[in-house]
Amino acid sequence: MSEQRYHSVRLDRDRCRGCTNCLKRCPTEAIRVRGGRAHILDNLCIDCGECIRVCDYHAKVAVTDDMDALKQFKYNIALPAPSLYGQFRNLPKVEYVLEALCHVGFDDVFPVARGADVVTRAIRERMRDPSLPRPVISSACPAVVRLIQVRFPDLLDHVIDIRQPMEVAASIARGEFCRKHGCLPEEVGCFFITPCPAKMTAIHNPLGQKKSELNGAISMMELYGQLLPHVEAMIANPDLVPSTRYGIAWASSNGEANAVCPLSSLSVDGIPNVIKVLEDVENEKLNDLEFLEGNACMGGCVGGPLTFENTYVAKSGIRKLVNSMPKVHPDVDVPASMMTKYPMKNDLPFQRNDAMRLDDNLVVAMQMMNRINEIVERLPGYDCGSCGSPTCATFAEDIVRGYASEMDCIHLMKNRLKVMAEEMVALAQNERR
Amino acid sequence: MSELMKASYPVEAADYTSAGSASADIKRRLKKLGISGDVLRRVAVASYEVELNLVIHSLGGVLDLSVYPEYVQLVSTDRGPGIPDLSLAMREGWSTANDEARSLGFGAGMGLPNMKRNADGFDIQSTVGVGTTIQMKFNLT
Numbered sequence: 001m002s003e004q005r006y007h008s009v010r011l012d013r014d015r016c017r018g019c020t021n022c023l024k025r026c027p028t029e030a031i032r033v034r035g036g037r038a039h040i041l042d043n044l045c046i047d048c049g050e051c052i053r054v055c056d057y058h059a060k061v062a063v064t065d066d067m068d069a070l071k072q073f074k075y076n077i078a079l080p081a082p083s084l085y086g087q088f089r090n091l092p093k094v095e096y097v098l099e100a101l102c103h104v105g106f107d108d109v110f111p112v113a114r115g116a117d118v119v120t121r122a123i124r125e126r127m128r129d130p131s132l133p134r135p136v137i138s139s140a141c142p143a144v145v146r147l148i149q150v151r152f153p154d155l156l157d158h159v160i161d162i163r164q165p166m167e168v169a170a171s172i173a174r175g176e177f178c179r180k181h182g183c184l185p186e187e188v189g190c191f192f193i194t195p196c197p198a199k200m201t202a203i204h205n206p207l208g209q210k211k212s213e214l215n216g217a218i219s220m221m222e223l224y225g226q227l228l229p230h231v232e233a234m235i236a237n238p239d240l241v242p243s244t245r246y247g248i249a250w251a252s253s254n255g256e257a258n259a260v261c262p263l264s265s266l267s268v269d270g271i272p273n274v275i276k277v278l279e280d281v282e283n284e285k286l287n288d289l290e291f292l293e294g295n296a297c298m299g300g301c302v303g304g305p306l307t308f309e310n311t312y313v314a315k316s317g318i319r320k321l322v323n324s325m326p327k328v329h330p331d332v333d334v335p336a337s338m339m340t341k342y343p344m345k346n347d348l349p350f351q352r353n354d355a356m357r358l359d360d361n362l363v364v365a366m367q368m369m370n371r372i373n374e375i376v377e378r379l380p381g382y383d384c385g386s387c388g389s390p391t392c393a394t395f396a397e398d399i400v401r402g403y404a405s406e407m408d409c410i411h412l413m414k415n416r417l418k419v420m421a422e423e424m425v426a427l428a429q430n431e432r433r
Numbered sequence: 434m435s436e437l438m439k440a441s442y443p444v445e446a447a448d449y450t451s452a453g454s455a456s457a458d459i460k461r462r463l464k465k466l467g468i469s470g471d472v473l474r475r476v477a478v479a480s481y482e483v484e485l486n487l488v489i490h491s492l493g494g495v496l497d498l499s500v501y502p503e504y505v506q507l508v509s510t511d512r513g514p515g516i517p518d519l520s521l522a523m524r525e526g527w528s529t530a531n532d533e534a535r536s537l538g539f540g541a542g543m544g545l546p547n548m549k550r551n552a553d554g555f556d557i558q559s560t561v562g563v564g565t566t567i568q569m570k571f572n573l574t
Binding site: 151284354359362367370 | 437438440456464465469470474573
């Protein structure tokens with residue numbers, strides 16, 4: 001069907017009880033329960049991490065790198081997502097967090113918020129091209145880009161072809177480090193401090209790029225405990241790279257939209273809400289909109305499945321930080337020379353993912369859909385998930401695709417048994433006569 | 434030529450809560466069939482408009498989808514009230530939407546013109562007191 005894709009979101013088979021929690025909540029219907037265990041369908045999973053959040057048995061995990069990964073390189077740079085600042089209560093200065101990262105094993109630190117500053121300017125310049133279809137859609141959330149690949153492939157030309165902040169930040173960080181210390185690029189490891197599995201997947205299986213500029217991702221959750229005492233030591237190193245309030249605001253929903261296009265933008269968070277808005281874009285209900293920011297997680301990146309702090313507390317913390325900083329826009333703060341010094345644009349187009357198609361041949365696909373409709377008519381419509389498929393309609397599709405059998409439906413089975421039992425009684429009575 | 438895939442959607446008058454669900458299902462089906470690009474976009478826009486028209490202006494009706502190897506057909510049939518002056522109704526900006534519809538942002542008078550613009554074939558028949566039938570065709574080849 002399709003090549004094996006890298007996914008950060010995986011199943012811990014021993015912990016899985018085969019319940020229907022993740023099955024019912026997966027926004028792309030990428031989970032099936034077979035043989036008492038959940039299975040993630042490789043070609044449909046967008047690594048949003050929703051299943052990690054809803055699993056009561058912690059059987060869904062995000063695979064990220066551990067600190068041992070740093071041993072591969074002579075030097076290592078930490079690239080913290082701006083959402084990291086939201087993890088520490090009453091943080092007076094982001095510099096304390098940056099300095100703390102230099103105490104847990106990294107040689108240097110470069111804030112991804114600075115990457116967001118540069119990307120803000122790059123997107124604004126790119127959007128001067130009137131031929132870009134409107135609304136222009138943000139590419140910052142990899143789970144949303146993958147959602148578009150699977151469910152809205154016709155909207156891929158709306159997705160901005162500028163690299164994600166972490167990629168631009170890694171190019172700058174490595175370039176500047178090598179210049180300063182006279183070392184080779186391959187001696188420098190760049191590690192993203194991530195709030196979500198989608199970013200980890202985007203590093204190992206990049207979107208719009210042949211190869212990621214990053215070498216790995218370390219979970220915020222994993223690093224939080226180690227960082228806390230160093231953050232509380234409140235050491236601010238004046239040599240660390242600053243970022244604007246706009247770059248930091250990318251941590252929460254609407255931060256990017258407000259930086260890129262405050263006058264005609266919309267930001268939407270949470271996958272079901274993102275789907276609704278994308279449906280509207282597809283139905284041409286939002287043609288007058290310039291820019292659309294979508295985040296898979298409620299609240300934006302501060303709501304990521306690998307964050308430690310309550311989303312709303314983190315969001316309020318980010319707002320407090322942002323409001324304490326001067327209103328200097330990246331257009332003014334990021335030097336023009338920066339825009340040509342490092343790669344900003346993607347080198348590959350976003351690929352369609354046609355995994356939801358029934359068949360490449362229209363006539364075959366229509367025959368399959370008719371069979372699906374016939375089966376749906378026979379099913380009870382409870383959408384109970386006992387068969388292992390998320391809904392009766394998906395179950396019918398799984399049968400037609402050859403992945404399930406009608407007898408996997410316990411309700412149909414019960415009816416069948418009832419008929420058989422009645423037949424046996426009738427048969428027994430016949431014998432006696 | 435044999436018809437290959439059919440679906441039928443009853444649409445109730447003034448049912449704003451489920452308005453858009455028929456056109457959403459039509460789009461979902463077409464995507465599953467591998468129909469994409471310009472045709473998908475045009476069917477999506479026209480089916481949404483025609484469904485909303487049934488909700489806003491009709492006394493209720495049915496939206497029928499048929500997919501043939503060569504084209505997609507949408508037929509909307511309602512139970513009235515019928516359109517007294519079709520040429521006026523086809524004019525951009527003309528609308529008879531009531532205050533409830535307007536308060537929800539509808540009634541810009543672009544529905545019928547938008548359908549006609551997006552379909553490859555468009556036919557409307559209406560009899561006051563009986564109802565309106567709209568047929569649209571979208572070529573796949």
